[in-house]
Amino acid sequence: MSRPAQSPSRRRARPLGAGRLLAMAIALVPVGAGVALAASQNGIVRPTYEPPKPTVALGEELFNANCASCHGIGGTGIEHPRATAGDISGAGPSLKGVGAMAADFYLRNGFMPLENIHTQPGRRRVLFTRKEIAALTAYVAALGNGPGVPHPQPGGGDISEGFKAFTEDCAGCHQSVARGGYVTGARVPPLQKLGPTEIAEAVRIGPYLMPRFTSHQISDPQLNSIIRYVQWTNRPDNRGGWSIGNLGPIPEGLIAWLAAIVLGALCLALGKRFSA
Amino acid sequence: MSDRIADPVRFIDERTAAAPAIKKALRYLFPDHWSFLLGEIALYAFIVLIATGTYLALFFEPSVAKTVYHGSYAPLRGREMSEAYKSVLEISLTYKAGLLIRQTHHWAADVFMASIVLHLMRVFFTGAFRKPRELTYLIGLLLLFTSLLEGYLGYSLVDDLLSGIGLAIGYGVLLSLPFVGGPLGILIFGSTFPGKGVFESRMYIAHVFLIPALLATLIGLHLALVAARHHTQFRRDRRHTQRRLVGVPMFPGQAPRSLALLLIVAAVLFLLGGLVQINPIWQWGPFEPWLATNGAQPDWYLGWLIGALRLMPSFDVVVGHYTLIPNPFWGGVAFPLLVLFVLGAFPWIERRLTGDRSSHNLLDRPRDAPNRTAFGVAFLTWVFLVFVFGASDRVYVLFGLSYETLLTAFRVAIWVVPALAFLVVRRLCLQLQHADRIEERREEAEQEAEREHAERVRRREPVL
Numbered sequence: 141m142s143r144p145a146q147s148p149s150r151r152r153a154r155p156l157g158a159g160r161l162l163a164m165a166i167a168l169v170p171v172g173a174g175v176a177l178a179a180s181q182n183g184i185v186r187p188t189y190e191p192p193k194p195t196v197a198l199g200e201e202l203f204n205a206n207c208a209s210c211h212g213i214g215g216t217g218i219e220h221p222r223a224t225a226g227d228i229s230g231a232g233p234s235l236k237g238v239g240a241m242a243a244d245f246y247l248r249n250g251f252m253p254l255e256n257i258h259t260q261p262g263r264r265r266v267l268f269t270r271k272e273i274a275a276l277t278a279y280v281a282a283l284g285n286g287p288g289v290p291h292p293q294p295g296g297g298d299i300s301e302g303f304k305a306f307t308e309d310c311a312g313c314h315q316s317v318a319r320g321g322y323v324t325g326a327r328v329p330p331l332q333k334l335g336p337t338e339i340a341e342a343v344r345i346g347p348y349l350m351p352r353f354t355s356h357q358i359s360d361p362q363l364n365s366i367i368r369y370v371q372w373t374n375r376p377d378n379r380g381g382w383s384i385g386n387l388g389p390i391p392e393g394l395i396a397w398l399a400a401i402v403l404g405a406l407c408l409a410l411g412k413r414f415s416a
Numbered sequence: 417m418s419d420r421i422a423d424p425v426r427f428i429d430e431r432t433a434a435a436p437a438i439k440k441a442l443r444y445l446f447p448d449h450w451s452f453l454l455g456e457i458a459l460y461a462f463i464v465l466i467a468t469g470t471y472l473a474l475f476f477e478p479s480v481a482k483t484v485y486h487g488s489y490a491p492l493r494g495r496e497m498s499e500a501y502k503s504v505l506e507i508s509l510t511y512k513a514g515l516l517i518r519q520t521h522h523w524a525a526d527v528f529m530a531s532i533v534l535h536l537m538r539v540f541f542t543g544a545f546r547k548p549r550e551l552t553y554l555i556g557l558l559l560l561f562t563s564l565l566e567g568y569l570g571y572s573l574v575d576d577l578l579s580g581i582g583l584a585i586g587y588g589v590l591l592s593l594p595f596v597g598g599p600l601g602i603l604i605f606g607s608t609f610p611g612k613g614v615f616e617s618r619m620y621i622a623h624v625f626l627i628p629a630l631l632a633t634l635i636g637l638h639l640a641l642v643a644a645r646h647h648t649q650f651r652r653d654r655r656h657t658q659r660r661l662v663g664v665p666m667f668p669g670q671a672p673r674s675l676a677l678l679l680i681v682a683a684v685l686f687l688l689g690g691l692v693q694i695n696p697i698w699q700w701g702p703f704e705p706w707l708a709t710n711g712a713q714p715d716w717y718l719g720w721l722i723g724a725l726r727l728m729p730s731f732d733v734v735v736g737h738y739t740l741i742p743n744p745f746w747g748g749v750a751f752p753l754l755v756l757f758v759l760g761a762f763p764w765i766e767r768r769l770t771g772d773r774s775s776h777n778l779l780d781r782p783r784d785a786p787n788r789t790a791f792g793v794a795f796l797t798w799v800f801l802v803f804v805f806g807a808s809d810r811v812y813v814l815f816g817l818s819y820e821t822l823l824t825a826f827r828v829a830i831w832v833v834p835a836l837a838f839l840v841v842r843r844l845c846l847q848l849q850h851a852d853r854i855e856e857r858r859e860e861a862e863q864e865a866e867r868e869h870a871e872r873v874r875r876r877e878p879v880l
Contacts, residue, residue, distance in 0.1 A: 393716025411450025
């Protein structure tokens with residue numbers, strides 16, 4: 141693991157006084173002592189030897205090192221974090237029976253590992269390699285009898301059907317053109333540039349505050365249509381010109397005021413030109 | 417040759433005897449300051465609104481009868497929708513120049529309101545509302561608030577998802593009126609929300625005829641009153657006095673300038689209409705009462721009401737089991753009425769506070785009236801902060817500031833920031849006045865020195 145060329149602390153480097161040096165030394169000691177496996181820069185803990193294939197055993201090792209602090213050993217979940225419980229840091233749900241689908245979605249999109257249980261999981265930089273994700277997914281899938289990774293076929297979906305279903309089931313949170321928004325307690329992400337699998341997974345899992353939609357509520361063909369619509373919103377029909385973000389009246393109001401101010405400035409020019 | 421002009425002119429004059437009036441009009445003096453043109457922007461935007469609106473009315477179908485769309489736009493094909501929405505879809509997606517005209521109409525409305533606000537600011541901060549122009553000012557305010565209603569009806573007619581949500585909120589506010597709310601809601605909507613077909617045709621006739629006629633009448637009155645009492649002017653030099661107006665005549669001075677401005681306003685609005693997308697209703701889809709889109713917003717000029725509805729702590733006035741004043745009343749009714757009242761009563765409030773009852777044909781510069789300017793800025797800041805809070809959900813999505821944090825911060829800020837603004841602006845005005853006096857004294861001293869110098873040269877005394 142190569143170190144990044146410039147670590148954040150080095151960028152801010154100032155001449156170190158003795159006091160600062162001492163403080164840094166004290167701060168560094170417990171970190172160095174606590175890590176048995178090799179800790180990389182971004183906080184992911186890896187076994188010193190990784191097999192070339194994504195095995196469940198590798199998954200287990202990675203899980204115990206990176207996930208068990210919240211999800212418990214064996215993914216049983218931790219309901220209440222205990223202050224005295226060593227490195228058990230948070231309350232994560234049980235992963236028995238969430239299946240490969242949830243693991244695949246949460247890991248491939250950088251939702252996990254979560255930094256802090258009080259924050260909303262969301263797209264962050266993916267810290268694991270593909271092999272590691274495959275191993276973790278296999279491990280989580282093996283924990284219980286859960287759904288596998290879905291294989292949607294948006295090509296077979298109908299855009300009109302999708303728009304209608306999206307408006308009925310999703311737009312209240314994700315906005316009509318899937319530009320995201322706010323609901324009490326969560327930021328709702330915009331849905332541009334997502335692959336079909338991720339969309340299907342999100343609908344079937346219901347991450348964070350999003351509800352889960354079973355195949356009774358949204359059938360697989362309907363889901364295909366929804367995915368087709370969501371992907372259409374990457375480049376919606378903006379035949380009116382510059383879309384200003386497809387957000388509706390807020391950016392429109394900004395432009396209107398800009399225009400009014402430009403017109404005011406033109407008055408200035410007109411007034412000057414004609415003044416005696 | 418000359419007869420070609422003279423003859424028709426004589427023909428008309430002999431039959432209308434209009435020559436004296438026209439002569440007077442052509443000689444009407446306009447003050448020569450750019451800020452007087454701000455109101456004209458609004459006037460020309462209004463003209464663009466009437467012109468584009470007329471075109472739209474030719475194709476718009478004011479009916480909420482259900483139909484099914486089979487047009488060219490794939491994402492809506494096969495969808496059930498109202499005739500109204502479908503006709504606006506066709507205007508936007510099918511008819512020649514329909515989208516250009518529709519977008520220009522909408523941009524014109526947005527810019528119209530903004531220019532009225534700019535004009536109002538000019539009038540307020542220069543004290544142009546003072547005696548003898550209070551009536552002109554009141555009519556101007558009436559124009560502003562009537563225009564808000566006109567704009568609201570305009571985008572509500574379309575029956576797309578956004579407009580339906582806007583109407584639902586409006587209906588909620590209407591119901592919140594103590595005692596009369598419920599019956600009034602039924603009276604106006606024809607039944608409970610979303611109303612039956614009658615409401616659409618009521619909105620339509622109000623939007624395309626009643627309110628425009630009212631606006632045109634008010635504009636006429638506004639201008640007639642301006643002309644009757646003549647324009648105000650800044651005191652630039654000794655020629656400008658309370659009794660003598662210095663400026664350019666309607667012709668040949670002002671008319672080409674105004675014409676140029678008309679063309680510029682129209683050009684800017686049509687450019688916007690052609691290049692920048694506004695209210696893409698095909699992307700929102702048709703309205704159904706059970707549908708919603710996140711972050712639904714009104715047009716900007718009603719954003720301050722959304723902000724007020726959101727900022728207002730949730731409490732109702734309840735007497736026994738009867739909710740006398742439901743919560744939306746505060747943000748949706750009391751707040752705008754308070755703003756209207758403060759603005760409308762301001763000329764009288766100021767007169768009361770300053771004891772100045774005289775007529776004013778000369779304008780103040782903002783610094784000349786520190787208290788008024790400071791109050792104006794504070795008041796504007798207050799309304800502006802409420803307005804900004806209307807967009808708090810977007811602020812959250814864009815900048816990650818949590819909604820709850822924003823809510824608390826704004827509930828404090830809307831009081832603290834205007835108070836600070838008052839103090840700072842008042843101070844600034846006084847400083848500027850002070851700087852003016854120093855400048856004046858310096859100029860006087862310089863002139864004095866020059867005179868002395870000249871005197872010495874004349875007397876051949878040694879020059880220092």
